[in-house]
Amino acid sequence: MGEERVKARALENRPGWIASINPWVLKIKNNPERVAFVLHRVTGVLMALIIMAHIFVTGTPARVGWEAWVEEISKAHGITAVTLYFFFFAGIAWFHGLNGIRLILTEFFGVCIGKPEKPKPPYLAPSLKACQRRLLYLVFALWAVLWVLTGYIVFG
Amino acid sequence: MTFDPKAATKEPPKKVVFRVKRYNPETGKTWWDEYEVETYRGMTVLDALLKIKEELDHTLVLRYSCRMGVCGSCGMIINGMPRLACQTQVAEVASEARPVVTVEPLKNHPVVRDLLTDFTAFFDKHRSVKPYTIRKNKEELETGDMEFLMTPEEHSELYEYTLCIACGLCYSACPVAASDERFLGPQALTYVWRYVADPRDEAWQERLEAVDTEEGPFSCHFAASCSAVCPKMVDPAAAIQRLRSALIKYRMGLYKKKKIARKAEPPKEFKERKPLPPEAKLVEGADLEALEKEPPEIPVDSLLS
Ligand code: HEM
Ligand code: FES
Numbered sequence: 001m002g003e004e005r006v007k008a009r010a011l012e013n014r015p016g017w018i019a020s021i022n023p024w025v026l027k028i029k030n031n032p033e034r035v036a037f038v039l040h041r042v043t044g045v046l047m048a049l050i051i052m053a054h055i056f057v058t059g060t061p062a063r064v065g066w067e068a069w070v071e072e073i074s075k076a077h078g079i080t081a082v083t084l085y086f087f088f089f090a091g092i093a094w095f096h097g098l099n100g101i102r103l104i105l106t107e108f109f110g111v112c113i114g115k116p117e118k119p120k121p122p123y124l125a126p127s128l129k130a131c132q133r134r135l136l137y138l139v140f141a142l143w144a145v146l147w148v149l150t151g152y153i154v155f156g
Numbered sequence: 157m158t159f160d161p162k163a164a165t166k167e168p169p170k171k172v173v174f175r176v177k178r179y180n181p182e183t184g185k186t187w188w189d190e191y192e193v194e195t196y197r198g199m200t201v202l203d204a205l206l207k208i209k210e211e212l213d214h215t216l217v218l219r220y221s222c223r224m225g226v227c228g229s230c231g232m233i234i235n236g237m238p239r240l241a242c243q244t245q246v247a248e249v250a251s252e253a254r255p256v257v258t259v260e261p262l263k264n265h266p267v268v269r270d271l272l273t274d275f276t277a278f279f280d281k282h283r284s285v286k287p288y289t290i291r292k293n294k295e296e297l298e299t300g301d302m303e304f305l306m307t308p309e310e311h312s313e314l315y316e317y318t319l320c321i322a323c324g325l326c327y328s329a330c331p332v333a334a335s336d337e338r339f340l341g342p343q344a345l346t347y348v349w350r351y352v353a354d355p356r357d358e359a360w361q362e363r364l365e366a367v368d369t370e371e372g373p374f375s376c377h378f379a380a381s382c383s384a385v386c387p388k389m390v391d392p393a394a395a396i397q398r399l400r401s402a403l404i405k406y407r408m409g410l411y412k413k414k415k416i417a418r419k420a421e422p423p424k425e426f427k428e429r430k431p432l433p434p435e436a437k438l439v440e441g442a443d444l445e446a447l448e449k450e451p452p453e454i455p456v457d458s459l460l461s
């Protein structure tokens with residue numbers, strides 16, 4: 001006896017920012033919207049970083065002169081560091097832009113999220129089978145197609 | 157969450173290993189325990205955990221009450237997905253190929269011990285949105301004879317949202333609540349929309365203005381995990397988008413509540429209720445088989461007239 005009782009404390013149990021980059025911290029079924037949420041956030045932040053880099057890059061002619069700039073840019077054919085960077089930027093921007101349209105429809109206008117219903121088996125929430133879900137699949141499909149097409153332009 | 161109505165008819169693997177995440181608040185230690193449980197057809201995860209508590213380890217702590225998906229006490233993360241333990245068949249989550257079920261406490265709620273989570277902050281948020289009908293004339297609510305008129309169409313706009321049992325699964329699934337403890341969360345915001353959409357409620361302006369904060373619907377990013385885990389098909393994700401959209405329109409001067417329900421007049425005359433005739437009552441100890449063969453005549457016409 002005589003032992004001092006250890007103070008009980010609750011465990012803070014939030015996944016934190018990991019939930020913003022890993023859509024599978026929880027293994028929730030039938031939830032591609034969560035994958036889109038993570039991709040949208042990651043691509044948004046990446047775009048912000050890329051735009052900062054872009055400002056530096058577009059300032060290059062002022063530092064090295066136009067001739068040197070044009071000469072360097074004209075080398076951007078085939079797979080080089082510059083074209084790869086363009087290619088990845090295009091992929092990021094395509095997804096953010098396409099999914100952004102879907103989010104503006106659902107979040108801003110509140111459309112494409114289904115109508116409230118009386119629950120009946122198999123108890124699938126209306127918003128998960130509404131047209132936003134079909135739009136999401138369309139976003140993924142268009143993203144793939146447009147990214148490949150951009151690849152042809154950038155590397156061609 | 158979708159439910160397979162046939163899940164309870166499936167036979168789970170004979171023996172299932174339950175990997176349970178434990179936490180001791182006195183030592184601050186977290187660890188995993190494994191228990192092998194003999195199953196039976198129709199066994200829920202809650203049944204299995206109670207069996208563990210009775211037969212294998214009395215120190216396991218969890219919360220439950222109704223055992224039938226009504227009270228919302230037994231939320232936990234089962235195989236990585238927030239679910240009600242009493243509404244999850246072992247046969248649904250364990251297979252012959254993988255007879256293992258992992259059970260963890262709900263995320264985003266502080267853990268008190270083992271699978272028991274603290275809902276104080278969650279209920280504080282629920283309370284903060286005033287989850288009750290508000291009328292300008294308070295007497296309308298205080299006198300017992302009142303009734304507000306609404307059409308079935310108006311009712312169907314909000315019925316879904318009234319089914320919430322506050323089990324906290326949506327809050328646990330939400331990736332925004334995962335990093336922002338001030339976010340009101342899907343449950344409380346659904347309640348806000350439920351009352352804004354309810355024609356019987358008159359405080360829609362106050363409600364909209366009260367959630368026009370960083371903690372409100374603008375923090376939602378429509379990951380829709382709340383709707384994907386809700387055991388009552390409440391669809392919080394849609395409610396929050398409707399709320400946000402209404403709020404944006406309201407701030408642009410474009411949103412007005414369609415209708416405020418008025419109080420129904422008390423009925424002018426009361427019909428006298430006729431007592432049921434003895435043939436219409438189910439007598440205790442009645443021979444149901446015989447009754448089925450020769451159904452008794454129920455004088456429907458005389459009851460209706
Ligand atoms: C085609 C043009 C664009 C569209 C349609 C668009 C659309 C959107 C929408 C609707 C959101 C809100 C998403 C949500 O609520 O979860 C958003 C978030 C965001 N956007 Fe964009 N956006 C565009 C361009 C950009 C650009 C150029 C940048 C980078 C500078 C950017 C960076 C971000 C960031 C960082 C977020 C926050 C993501 C989050 O909190 O999850 N966006 N965008
Ligand atoms: S014990 Fe009541 S909901 Fe599971």
